[in-house]
């Protein structure tokens with residue numbers, strides 16, 4: 001058809017053919033997305049409820065602090081479907097696991113390890129020590145100290161507005177009785193109660209009191225929120241209940 005040389009020496013033709021090649025590649029990637037039912041796995045618990053739920057108010061504030069402090073600059077939250085990653089971090093991340101994250105924290109840079117499944121790996125006490133001064137528990141760590149997390153009182157006066165904003169973009173926090181009932185159906189009653197915007201303050205305070213990472217139950221610090229968030233990462237799906245190959249069709 002064309003001689004290679006005549007394409008390379010004719011800029012206009014090269015541009016047109018490059019665009020055609022990119023166009024074909026783009027279509028092959030994008031068109032199938034319009035024809036499959038979904039790219040987000042439906043993962044259920046043993047009793048048929050959604051395994052992945054939106055964050056509780058305290059976890060949500062913790063996530064805000066994670067973003068505010070720039071933790072994402074060094075930590076990704078996406079385990080790729082490669083053998084070495086699965087061996088180090090656990091089951092590869094599913095789309096379902098970040099479906100309620102706005103914005104998601106997948107990240108592209110790992111100065112520190114991936115945190116997608118860090119929940120439950122350490123005790124709350126370990127996290128507090130580590131965040132205040134990482135070298136206290138990992139002597140060679142280059143992670144910065146975050147001592148103010150224990151000192152800063154958590155501000156959550158706008159927690160309802162934050163949840164309402166996320167509701168606008170599709171996160172199923174409930175505001176009306178109808179929405180609450182739908183959540184009971186979807187997540188079970190215990191979880192549905194934590195997603196009720198009207199009860200956000202009480203729920204946040206109750207969870208923080210249980211965490212009590214600073215030894216003063218009456219004080220709610222940024223530390224409590226951040227540790228609550230870290231401890232839930234990657235723990236919502238019980239992979240022991242699922243066949244190893246169950247999620248392959250979504251890849």
Ligand code: HEC
Pocket residue numbers: 066069070071072073074075111112113114115118121134135138140141142143144146226230
């Ligand atoms: C300058 C880069 C950097 C920043 C910013 C950073 N970290 Fe780290 N983080 C690291 C490194 C390196 C390690 C591994 C050494 C260690 O455990 O301290 C680590 C380890 C961790 C671990 C333990 C992970 C594991 O599986 O052992 C947690 C949890 C963690 N970081 C949370 C955070 C949080 C939360 C923030 C934000 C408040 C943060 N990091 C900010 C570099 C960073």
